[in-house]
Amino acid sequence: MSDLIAEPINKKLLIIEDDESFAAVLARRLERHDYQVDITHTTQSGLELAEKISPEYVLLDMKVGDDNGIHILPQLRQLLPNSRIILLTGYASIATAVESIKSGADDYLSKPIDGASLLATLQGGVKTADQGASKGKHNIEPSMSPARMEWEHIQQVLKVNQGNISETARQLGMHRRTLQRKLAKKPQAN
Numbered sequence: 001m002s003d004l005i006a007e008p009i010n011k012k013l014l015i016i017e018d019d020e021s022f023a024a025v026l027a028r029r030l031e032r033h034d035y036q037v038d039i040t041h042t043t044q045s046g047l048e049l050a051e052k053i054s055p056e057y058v059l060l061d062m063k064v065g066d067d068n069g070i071h072i073l074p075q076l077r078q079l080l081p082n083s084r085i086i087l088l089t090g091y092a093s094i095a096t097a098v099e100s101i102k103s104g105a106d107d108y109l110s111k112p113i114d115g116a117s118l119l120a121t122l123q124g125g126v127k128t129a130d131q132g133a134s135k136g137k138h139n140i141e142p143s144m145s146p147a148r149m150e151w152e153h154i155q156q157v158l159k160v161n162q163g164n165i166s167e168t169a170r171q172l173g174m175h176r177r178t179l180q181r182k183l184a185k186k187p188q189a190n
Contacts, residue, residue, distance in 0.1 A: 015059045021156050024039070043071070073085065074103055096108070
């Protein structure tokens with residue numbers, strides 16, 4: 001047994017995301033899977049923290065405040081040549097995906113993100129729960145249903161708007177009563 005080398009429990013991960021509630025949700029999910037998570041909310045502080053802590057993984061939002069996350073990808077790649085960098089976006093398009101990969105991202109995910117896809121992408125490919133369990137790894141949580149993903153997204157927007165249902169409904173492009181009905185029915189996780 002003394003000949004076995006233990007794999008490190010915590011894997012350093014940096015989240016560069018201006019949506020504080022979304023970043024906190026991601027951090028909680030990933031910490032349950034033994035990631036040591038640091039969060040920053042600007043591209044400049046993201047570059048500084050990346051240089052300081054040298055994370056093995058980076059989740060970078062495409063729109064960080066007024067900045068475009070794609071623009072710092074070359075600098076991140078130079079600072080972290082061996083790290084896995086994943087661009088996150090709520091505005092998915094093929095052109096953006098291609099540009100992000102050319103600029104240094106290893107992968108690209110559209111928001112909202114389910115836990116299984118996020119973990120599989122961080123690990124560099126799709127793994128089923130059975131494959132993970134057979135290798136002594138944690139089981140990957142099941143995918144969220146579309147209704148649950150929508151509900152989670154509504155909760156994030158509602159939090160940003162400090163509970164203002166009218167403003168949240170406007171931002172989501174739905175009628176206030178429709179939003180209230182959706183909020184009253186919390187769907188199951190999957």
